[in-house]
Amino acid sequence: MTSRREVLQLGAFGALGLASMEGNDNDVPTVPLPTQSQLAPANMPVPYAGVFRRPPVLAPYQTGFDEGDPDRPFARYALTQKLGQAQFVPGLSTTIAGYNGIFPGPTIRARQGTRCEVRIRNALPAKGLLHPSAFRTVTHLHGSASLPQYDGYANDVTAPGDVKNYHYPNWQNARTLGYHDHNHHVTAQNVYAGLAAFYPLSDAYERAQLPQGEFDVPLMISDALFNADGSLGYNDRLHSGFYGDIYVGENESITVLMQFDTGPEAGGRYMIHCHNLVHEDHDMMVQFAVGDSRVNDPIYSDPAYWDTMPMNAYPPVYLPGLPAGT
Template identity: 35%
Template sequence: MSGGGRMRRRAFLGVLGGVGAGVAGLAVAGRAEHSGQLLASELPLPKPFTVPLPVPAVARPVSPGRYEVTQRPARVEIVPGTTTEVWGYGGTFPGPTFELRRGSPATITVRNELPVPTSTHLHGGVTPPDSDGYPTDLVVPAGYTGHDHAHGGTHHPVVKDYRYPVEQRAATLWYHDHRMDFTAPQVWRGLAGFALVRDEEEDALPLPGGERELPLMICDRAFGADGSFRYPAAHDPDYMEGVEGDVILVNGAPWPVAEVSATRHRLRLLNASNARRYRLRLAPGGRFTQIGGDAGLLAAPVVHDEITIAPGERFDVVVDFSAYPIGSAVTLVNALAEGSAGNVMRFVVARGAPDDSAVPSALSRPPSRPSPVATRRFDFRRSETAWTINGRPYSPGVPLARPRLGTAEVWRFSSDFHHPVHVHLAHFLVLARGGRAPSATDAGWKDTVDVRPYEVVDVLARFDGYRGRYMLHCHNLEHEDMAMMADFDVI
């Protein structure tokens, strides 16, 4: 292909040589990596580490086990000195955090006051198919006359109840829009938030909590000269490989700063970017103690000097800020980027404090590893006109697999580019990368796995919970919108 529709060699190869950007007065060694095409902001970038870290409000139930939230436009200050229209759950970006508890079912009533249809997916949730956020199961605003009916599906006028049994282990989940063909621009505008599941097993651990537990939604955006979110026209072939912005937001704030005590803090890391991957490090040095992944606590903690996190993935980590002198500035950096995207946020160790938290050597008893009953292959690859799975662009209602409820299968993912593969309903263990042992950051039960260019990743997927129609897809949201999705039926 030629012109704008050509996949750029630079982005396709995914890696560029270069010298890391200076961060916190230090040179961070690294290589710039692009898993999308950069979209630059049109306004001067704000100065890093000047905006306080916001923490999303916790949603309050309107009655036991029942919540109501309205998707609506709102104007908020993201870049200091200007305002941005967001599309938010509750009119905020991120949306409110839903605190859920294992064994306590929840119903969330979503009202759509946006100008477009939506479909809310609880990412990582074990949910019935009618509450999973299937891309053609839409909540349609009043008076909407668009063409979404061309895909068929179900249309709910203005309001839909999403019912979540919450029969799953404590974990960091998140929710976001999942509308057919338009997930990327609608999440870009703000339709995302945290959902935290807790349980008695986690309660029994002496982990940091309260204000020392921070959910951190990391994403990138680009801004127009008037402060609006900048995004390409729908399905722009120049951005077929994905959209990367030049402003890094954490909980909706650009390169924020958080004052912390010299104690352990629990950081729930979420990559909510459309396409950008991050290799997170602490400068001027430090370590992450990973206690959980996508689908819950690990059996035992794993220590990392750095964490590579792809779109959709979560890492539950503890950082001990007592390792730094009072007054220290500790910067969370991204070693995969240069320039503005090389910084994420900063912690300032402002004061000493007592700390009775700890990270035990044994964290949990995860589900046992089942024996697989089948092996299937899913090849994620670009065709001349679309991103495909097994050579097919997405066709709603046409399943590529029919696993049986209560069984496990080996699913082999292969790729031609950076494809973070997400499986709805089924949690999985990473078995191998390229026939070798998985990475240390692949530990635990997951729902999203980072499949790199020309890599083969084997996972053991467990199909528990419900029968019905679910999906797997690339969580590069532009790839998803350009047909890199597939259905599977749990029978």
């Protein structure tokens, strides 16, 4: 049995082989050899040898006030989903699909009371990086109280060449949110390929109580399998996926409590689904209506459209960051 300390000493990538170690019946099942990284010894990562780099913080391309009211600020951002190259393992590069072509994608730092509009263009190739389906995307801001048409409904797709404008009210109190792909049947593959990023939402109380700036460090921990050439390998173990943070065993149940504003403009259809993404992709989900389900249709109220703007119309601008390794 491997201790927690030994797991941490092996490092994130070194832990890839842990599933094949001996353990009791509660351990992760043995992973067949084809699902393990096929890297040559010279390309295997060395624990603690990599340099930590914070995801860049995206600057808005426009700020202002709704109808000139200083109590109603807004910020507008632009992102492009595209392929990029990442250096995960020594001596090899890995093709990823990311927001602005990087993983994790750019961090968007939002403030309570400042609504955000995020323009997301799909500039990905016709076929998926880790699946043969069309590379359509759906962006979901996880944890945001968004209207249905901006909540990442799994069938509200943005096809390659299209763009969709997402609106986030940001009225909630401080929390660490994240945006990621949510496309039906291929969420797991698209997120694994790199379509994930941070969206920290702050408020006055948090800024007064907790260290800010260089001490507020977004940290994403993930594991991956690599082919011999450094490309991403993917195997969902016959749809078994990975273990979530709350395990509900056979014949067990949980109760979920939710509160909604049921005003005349707040109705619509939402989804609830398993967050083992492989299970979600195989339809472990259901939709439900809040108030008048004809309001705020998640697919038709504000759909994606063909982007006529040139690719360089919204060049990314990042806020000054800290040096790598800090």
